[in-house]
Amino acid sequence: NAGVTQTPKFRILKIGQSMTLQCTQDMNHNYMYWYRQDPGMxxxxxxxxxxxxxTDKGEVPNGYxxxxxxxxxxxxxxxxAAPSQTSVYFCASTVLATGELFFGEGSRLTVL
Amino acid sequence: AQSVAQPEDQVNVAEGNPLTVKCTYSVSGNPYLFWYVQYPNRGLQFLLKYITGDNLVKGSYGFEAEFNKSQTSFHLKKPSALVSDSALYFCAVRDVNTDKLIFGTGTRLQVFP
Known part of the structure; x- marks a missing residue:
């Protein structure tokens, strides 16, 4: 049981490039989320x-x-890609709205 | 609007002492409340949740949290801190009327030997 798998773990992009962060879960969860984590935020x-x-928008959907x-x-x-998108991205899933989230290990993206 | 606040960026406590990490929330309906912990370079791990029922919720690793509806708070507590509890702690809230799970900014807990 792998849980939530994110790829790639690390990536460096140039401004204007495009890419896709992959997220897969093998728990048959209905709910899935993408978060970004910035220091202090x-x-x-x-x-x-x-x-x-x-699908539906969250707090910061612009550019994604x-x-x-x-x-x-x-x-x-x-x-x-823009420098403001430099962040650590986490994918998560849960089976119910009241359930705990299962997180992937994160994808660290740097845009230069 | 749905939101959650963690007023302390960092909490320092000596090993063996009780600890409290604060969280307050704002939702339009009844809240589902969660605490998660994050160790360096890892994803978040679930600690405990409040959905309904008893206001005192017990979770993993000896942690507990108290739901206070009148103060719109859900503080995380532990009677005796361990050095290994040092990590980043996140409070999260879901409004029963939406499927959005919103996180606070996190509180870094430092337990000193």
Whole structure:
């Protein structure tokens, strides 16, 4: 049971490049979330999904896109990378709205 | 708007002493409240949650939290701190009317030997 798997763990991008952060969970969870963590700012919700085919914006969605074509996968896409998107990104999932979140190990992104 | 506040950036406590990490929240409906812990270079781990029922909730590693509706607080406590408890602690809240789970800014707990 792998839980929540994020790839890549580290990535350096140039300004204007695009990339996708992958997130996969094998627990058949309906709810999935993407957060970014900046020093002193806690975790900010980027996008979330309550099931396949359903996504919604969180607190800081600008500059990001997501899709949820399957229950297992919830990729996060950065279309035009900017230095402000330098952060650590966490994917998480849960089976119920009242349930605990299971987090991936994080993806550290640097935009230069 | 849904929000959660952790007023202390850092809490320092001596090993063996009781510890408290504070959290207050704001939601339009009834809250679901959570505490998570993060160790260096790792994802967050679940400690405990309040959904309904008893105001005192017990969780992992000897931690507990008290839900206070009138003060809109959900402080994390432990009777006797360990050096190994040193980590970053996050409070989170979900409004029953939404599926958004919002986190606080985190409190760094430092336990000194």
């Amino acid at each position: 806690g975790l900010k919700l980027i996008y979330y999904s309550v099931g396949a085919g359903i 896109n997501v899709s949820r074509s399957t229950t297992e996968d919830f990729p996060l896409r950065l279309e035009l």
